[in-house]
Amino acid sequence: xxxQESTRVEYGKALLQLGKENPDIVALDADLSGxxxxxxxxxxxPQRFFNLGVAEQDMLGTAAGLALGGKIPFASxxxxxxxxxxxxxxxxxxxxxxxxxKIVASHGGVSVGxxxxxxxxxxxxxxxxxxxxxxxLVPADGPETRAMxxxxxxxxxxxxxxxxxxxxxxIYDEDHxxxxxxxxxxxxxxxxxxxxxxxxxxxxxxxxxxLAQEGVSARVLNLSCLKPLDWQLxxxxxxxxxxxxxxxxxxxxxxxxxxxxxxxxxxxxxPLQRIGLRDIFGTSGKAEILLKHYGLMPDDIKGAAIKxxxxxxxx
Amino acid sequence: MVANNPIIYYINKxxxxxxxxxxxxxxxxxxxxxxxxxxxxxxxxxMLFKAGSGHTGGSLSATDILVALFFAQMRxxxxxxxxxxxxxFVLSKGHAAPALYAVLSRLGYFPREELFTLRQFGSxxxxxxxxxxxxxxxxxxxxxxxxxxxxxxxxxxxxLNGGGTRVYALLGDGEVQEGQIWEAAMTAxxxxxxxxVAVLDRNRLQIDGRTAEVMSLEPLAQKxxxxxxxxxxxxxxAFPELLAGLQETHGVKGRPSMIxxxxxxxxxxSIFENQVKYxxxxxxxxxxxxxxxxxxxx
Ligand SMILES: Cc1ncc(C[n+]2csc(CCOP(=O)(O)OP(=O)(O)O)c2C)c(N)n1
Numbered sequence: 001x002x003x004q005e006s007t008r009v010e011y012g013k014a015l016l017q018l019g020k021e022n023p024d025i026v027a028l029d030a031d032l033s034g035x036x037x038x039x040x041x042x043x044x045x046p047q048r049f050f051n052l053g054v055a056e057q058d059m060l061g062t063a064a065g066l067a068l069g070g071k072i073p074f075a076s077x078x079x080x081x082x083x084x085x086x087x088x089x090x091x092x093x094x095x096x097x098x099x100x101x102k103i104v105a106s107h108g109g110v111s112v113g114x115x116x117x118x119x120x121x122x123x124x125x126x127x128x129x130x131x132x133x134x135x136x137l138v139p140a141d142g143p144e145t146r147a148m149x150x151x152x153x154x155x156x157x158x159x160x161x162x163x164x165x166x167x168x169x170x171i172y173d174e175d176h177x178x179x180x181x182x183x184x185x186x187x188x189x190x191x192x193x194x195x196x197x198x199x200x201x202x203x204x205x206x207x208x209x210x211l212a213q214e215g216v217s218a219r220v221l222n223l224s225c226l227k228p229l230d231w232q233l234x235x236x237x238x239x240x241x242x243x244x245x246x247x248x249x250x251x252x253x254x255x256x257x258x259x260x261x262x263x264x265x266x267x268x269x270x271p272l273q274r275i276g277l278r279d280i281f282g283t284s285g286k287a288e289i290l291l292k293h294y295g296l297m298p299d300d301i302k303g304a305a306i307k308x309x310x311x312x313x314x315x
Numbered sequence: 316m317v318a319n320n321p322i323i324y325y326i327n328k329x330x331x332x333x334x335x336x337x338x339x340x341x342x343x344x345x346x347x348x349x350x351x352x353x354x355x356x357x358x359x360x361x362m363l364f365k366a367g368s369g370h371t372g373g374s375l376s377a378t379d380i381l382v383a384l385f386f387a388q389m390r391x392x393x394x395x396x397x398x399x400x401x402x403x404f405v406l407s408k409g410h411a412a413p414a415l416y417a418v419l420s421r422l423g424y425f426p427r428e429e430l431f432t433l434r435q436f437g438s439x440x441x442x443x444x445x446x447x448x449x450x451x452x453x454x455x456x457x458x459x460x461x462x463x464x465x466x467x468x469x470x471x472x473x474x475l476n477g478g479g480t481r482v483y484a485l486l487g488d489g490e491v492q493e494g495q496i497w498e499a500a501m502t503a504x505x506x507x508x509x510x511x512v513a514v515l516d517r518n519r520l521q522i523d524g525r526t527a528e529v530m531s532l533e534p535l536a537q538k539x540x541x542x543x544x545x546x547x548x549x550x551x552x553a554f555p556e557l558l559a560g561l562q563e564t565h566g567v568k569g570r571p572s573m574i575x576x577x578x579x580x581x582x583x584x585s586i587f588e589n590q591v592k593y594x595x596x597x598x599x600x601x602x603x604x605x606x607x608x609x610x611x612x613x
Contacts, residue, residue, distance in 0.1 A: 026475070050471065050506070058464045058498035065468015068403075068454065069476065073468075089495070092458040093465055097447050 126254025407462025
């Protein structure tokens with residue numbers, strides 16, 4: 001089994017490292033610096049770290065002001081509170097004038113676990129994807145997290161990065177580099193395309209493995225750059241395989257499933273099955289149980305692939 | 316550009332304005348500030364009448380505050396709007412954009428003719444301030460309650476950048492009903508932002524009526540004081556008081572300053588003064604003519 005890393009922990013390390021390299025980087029948190037992992041930066045650079053207390057709206061506004069003052073602010077809290085509580089601050093104070101604020105929010109999806117539905121962001125990708133000027137990223141593992149954070153420092157403009165609480169298996173090599181607007185083919189296949197973000201990328205790979213045992217060859221995509229989406233890769237994959245499955249730890253509406261639907265409907269309509277929460281909030285429980293409960297496991301993805309294949313073959 | 320602008324020349328000659336000099340050392344000529352404010356009000360009326368929509372009352376109540384800040388307090392360089400050492404201004408009550416635009420054009424940030432494109436399609440003067448289209452506008456605002464947090468961030472950045480730059484924010488009194496304002500009030504005090512000055516346009520009216528009826532604010536000065544701000548109250552239409560208040564904030568160490576400026580909504584045009592109705596209503600033809608008459612006679 002591959003090594004396990006949690007994307008939030010890797011974010012914390014990356015931020016610390018980048019903070020050493022670039023004195024313009026500042027970090028903000030809203031009383032969750034342990035959970036979001038900004039605590040390492042805070043300890044190393046107390047003058048460049050601002051805890052705003054339990055005040056997410058103020059945190060995002062303050063980040064906007066720091067960006068206007070030439071700094072590169074990284075603002076972190078739980079995905080729910082960053083994108084939910086402070087959505088309008090992100091819209092008006094940051095996205096509207098394309099300010100250079102990086103929002104790295106942890107605890108995306110139901111794998112948050114025991115804290116329950118109030119703390120599991122299942123709509124954050126929808127809330128961020130809808131905003132003009134916003135880049136939306138969901139790293140699939142540790143190396144991709146580090147690559148994205150490093151890239152975000154160089155990029156001028158607002159970026160939303162969703163990290164997870166749970167450790168994920170590592171997919172990429174240590175020297176992985178991130179490119180804006182690029183999706184990645186992780187496994188070649190001709191019968192069906194499986195596309196995921198975050199932890200679900202790993203589940204797509206496992207599903208492809210299960211499908212192979214039944215003679216079905218699945219192409220697997222990591223669409224970690226949810227916005228701007230690599231629509232060319234989506235279209236090419238749809239043309240090649242003729243059947244598509246999306247998988248995300250998010251509502252099946254508004255996130256990856258919607259983004260892919262939009263592209264397919266306009267450019268290459270093929271049968272699509274979406275894996276995600278169906279108009280329902282999360283609940284308390286162990287992450288593994290919740291992922292099963294909401295149908296987010298490799299087996300569920302495999303089932304969706306077989307459905308998409310059946311539709312493709314007119315059955 | 317400046318040489319062609321009679322107002323700027325006039326101001327420079329008499330030393331009212333302090334562009335690029337240190338904090339206003341000389342005593343500005345109050346009568347000249349009053350004259351500038353009168354002309355700014357004329358421009359506001361003209362702009363709003365031509366635009367046919369926009370916020371009359373809150374632009375007029377804020378005019379003297381803006382004139383005091385921009386013509387006698389802040390360090391600016393209209394020829395180089397991005398001059399790094401400039402002081403920063405955040406119009407948190409973004410709906411008073413006409414007043415800000417009139418002041419900026421008078422300082423030479425853009426030609427006066429542009430004022431009369433306010434709110435039109437393709438204009439650089441958006442209905443609410445937009446820093447991406449208008450030279451001199453530092454921050455995009457319009458959604459109330461967000462500007463003070465941004466000002467805090469700018470003040471923190473100024474400190475990290477070695478200080479020197481002061482940050483000014485103008486708030487509405489209805490606006491401070493927003494919870495985020497009080498989050499920001501705590502933040503500014505917690506981080507001891509003595510390079511931050513907020514001015515509160517206390518005109519006692521908002522859209523649906525008097526602030527006292529819609530959502531009481533009093534005791535307002537005590538609230539800011541209790542939140543850790545150096546708080547003072549001035550007559551927001553009396554330049555000597557405004558300037559003295561602003562001057563006083565330079566001596567404040569270790570905490571932010573709040574100047575509660577008592578104002579009259581619609582100030583300068585009798586039919587608009589203290590009238591809730593003229594919050595977001597622009598002058599009719601007759602009102603426009605009467606307003607011009609009054610302001611010309613003032
Ligand atoms: C968040 C938000 N809510 C509502 C509005 C609509 N609005 C515009 S002005 C205003 C009243 C503001 O009152 P005040 O701050 O006292 O402004 P002034 O009287 O000085 O014009 C409201 C509710 C807004 N612009 N932003």
